[in-house]
Amino acid sequence: MKEKIRCAVFGVGRLGYFHAENLATRIKGAELVTVVASRKESAEKVARELGVKKWTTNPQEVFDDPTIDAVVIVTPTKTHAELIIQAARSGKHIFVDKPLTETLDEADLVIQEIQKNNVYCQVGFMRRFDPAYAEARRRIMNGDIGKPIYFKGVSRDPGSPPEEYIKTSGGIFLDLAIHEYDIARFLIGDDVHSIKTFGNVLVHPFMNKYGDVDQSITFMKFQNGASCDIEASRNSTFGYDIRGEVVGTEGSIQIGSLQYHDIKILTNKGSVYDNIPNFPVKFKDAFLHELAHFIECLQKNERPQVTEIDGKIALEIAAAATRSFETKETVLLK
Numbered sequence: 146m147k148e149k150i151r152c153a154v155f156g157v158g159r160l161g162y163f164h165a166e167n168l169a170t171r172i173k174g175a176e177l178v179t180v181v182a183s184r185k186e187s188a189e190k191v192a193r194e195l196g197v198k199k200w201t202t203n204p205q206e207v208f209d210d211p212t213i214d215a216v217v218i219v220t221p222t223k224t225h226a227e228l229i230i231q232a233a234r235s236g237k238h239i240f241v242d243k244p245l246t247e248t249l250d251e252a253d254l255v256i257q258e259i260q261k262n263n264v265y266c267q268v269g270f271m272r273r274f275d276p277a278y279a280e281a282r283r284r285i286m287n288g289d290i291g292k293p294i295y296f297k298g299v300s301r302d303p304g305s306p307p308e309e310y311i312k313t314s315g316g317i318f319l320d321l322a323i324h325e326y327d328i329a330r331f332l333i334g335d336d337v338h339s340i341k342t343f344g345n346v347l348v349h350p351f352m353n354k355y356g357d358v359d360q361s362i363t364f365m366k367f368q369n370g371a372s373c374d375i376e377a378s379r380n381s382t383f384g385y386d387i388r389g390e391v392v393g394t395e396g397s398i399q400i401g402s403l404q405y406h407d408i409k410i411l412t413n414k415g416s417v418y419d420n421i422p423n424f425p426v427k428f429k430d431a432f433l434h435e436l437a438h439f440i441e442c443l444q445k446n447e448r449p450q451v452t453e454i455d456g457k458i459a460l461e462i463a464a465a466a467t468r469s470f471e472t473k474e475t476v477l478l479k
Contacts (some may be wrong), residue, residue: 146444146445147214147443147444148174148444149174149175149176150174150175150176150214150215150238150440150443150444151176151178151212151213151214151215152168152175152176152177152178152179152213152214152215152216152217152440153177153178153179153180153181153207153210153213153215153216153217154168154177154179154180154181154216154217154219155181155182155204155207155216155217155218155219155220155228156181156182156218156219156220156221157180157182157187157188157191157219158219160219160242160432161182161217161219161220162191163432164217164219164240164432164436165177165180165191165195165197165217166195167432167433167436167437168217168436168440169195169196169197170195171433171437172433172436172437172440174437174440174441174444175436175440177195177197178197178198178199178212178213179197179199179200179201179206179207179210179213180192180195180197180199180200180201181200181201181202181203181204181206181207182200182202183202184202185202188200188201188202204228204231205231207237208231208232208234208235208237209235211236213237214237214238214443215237215238215239215240215439215440215443216228216232216237216238216239216240217240217241217436218232218239218240218241218242219242219269221313222244222246222247222313222314222315222319223247223313225241225244225245225246225247225251225255226246226247226251226252226254226255228241229241229245229246229255229258229259229266230254230255230258232264233255233258233259233261233262233264233266234258234262236262236264237264238264238265238266238439238443239259239264239265239266239267240266240267240269240436240439241266241267241268241269241456242268242269243268243269243270243323243324243327243456243459244268244315244319244323244456244459244460244463245268245453245456245457245459245460246456246460247315248464249457249460249461249464252453252456252457252460253457255453256453256454256457259453265442265443265448265449265452266449266452266453266456267435267438267439267442267449267450267451267452268451268452268453268455268456268459269435269451270324270327270328270331270435270451270455270456270459271428271431271432271434271435272324272327272328272331272387272428272431273327273328273331273431273435273450273451274430274431274432274434274435274438275428275430275431275434276430276431276434277400277401278328278331278332278389278400278431281332281389281391281398281400282331282332284398285332285334285391285393285398286334289393289395289396289398290391290392290393290394290395290396290397290398291393291394291395291396292393292394292395293332293333293334293371293391293392293393294370294371294372294392294393294394295371295372295373295391295392296329296332296333296371296372296373296375296389296390296391296392297373297374297375297389297390297392298325298328298329298373298374298375298376298388298389299375299376299386299387299388299389300321300322300324300325300375300376300377300378300386300387301376301377301378301379301380301381301385301386301387302321302378302379302381302385303381303382303383303384303385304379304380304381304382305348305349305352305359305379306379308351311351311352311355311357312355314357315463315467316355316356316357316358316467317344317357317358317359317361317377317379318342318361318363318377318463318466318467318470319460319463319464319466319467321377321379322361322363322375322377322463322466323459323460323462323463325363325375325377325389326363326365326375326459326462326463326466327451327455327459328389329365329373329375330367330458330459330462332389332391333367333369333371333373333391335367335368335369335371336367336368336458336478337365337366337367337368337462337465337478338365338366338367338368338477338478339365339366339475339476339477339478340363340364340365340366340462340465340466340469340475340476340478341363341364341365341469341474341475341476342361342362342363342364342466342467342469342470343361343362343470344358344360344361344362344470345358345359345360345361346358346359346360347359347360347380348360348379348380349379356471358470359378359379359380360378360379360380361376361377361378361470362374362375362376362377363375363376363377363466365462385427387401387427388400388401388402389401435451438450461478461479462478465478
């Protein structure tokens with residue numbers, strides 16, 4: 146087993162920094178050797194803060210470096226395909242934040258390059274590695290609730306990202322609901338048969354000019370007859386709200402809570418608890434576990450649990466969801 150996996154991180158925004166910090170300080174099998182960002186000031190600052198010797202604004206420097214084993218791509222979705230293809234051709238293993246690519250045609254191209262060059266790819270669907278979701282999956286597979294027949298998912302952000310982000314995000318079904326599509330498939334244990342979506346702009350009028358919405362609902366049916374409904378929203382002003390429930394023939398599993406700390410304050414004015422402030426707090430452990438899994442797989446020369454194929458399937462569902470919203474029809478998946 147290889148002692149250290151030498152890594153480069155592409156993109157040092159909020160999530161990119163979080164991944165870089167985990168690689169540099171929390172994952173024993175990893176060594177963060179290079180930070181890549183489009184802005185020199187950002188790359189230099191993050192490298193200095195994390196004690197990383199190298200930084201660059203030129204991705205080619207990483208691809209040309211034979212000592213780098215893997216890349217972690219946390220850049221805008223439109224850049225994923227090119228970076229993945231270059232990484233695969235240079236023999237680098239790949240961790241890429243969701244979605245795999247912007248389009249299904251791009252997904253086919255990157256899958257071809259990944260497989261042709263015999264590198265591993267993991268897509269960042271971190272909910273699979275969240276302790277609560279992982280335990281729910283284990284209990285479902287153990288038969289604790291009988292056969293899973295229904296999934297209910299809630300994915301609410303405290304507000305909208307900036308307009309500059311929204312206009313290139315691909316829309317709420319690709320950018321936000323895709324996490325729910327993947328975890329629904331993961332928990333139900335089957336592929337999607339059909340999908341119908343609805344959406345409205347309720348709070349953020351600027352979304353209209355991009356054909357996007359801030360409030361949506363998705364109804365899906367699975368090949369095995371199970372079904373689900375998923376809410377994706379940008380309007381959760383009370384805090385970050387991620388919850389799920391799987392109903393089975395012999396019981397139900399509820400996942401997640403609105404509470405940040407497991408305490409309630411009771412006074413003569415009523416009861417209160419503190420809400421989860423943002424997604425890095427909610428999924429702090431999940432982000433660490435997914436990257437640790439990636440590094441461990443590379444050390445053992447094993448295929449990750451969430452591959453480029455899973456990434457394409459989630460992208461197919463999100464594309465079908467977008468098409469359903471645009472056409473107001475139910476869309477069948479292959």
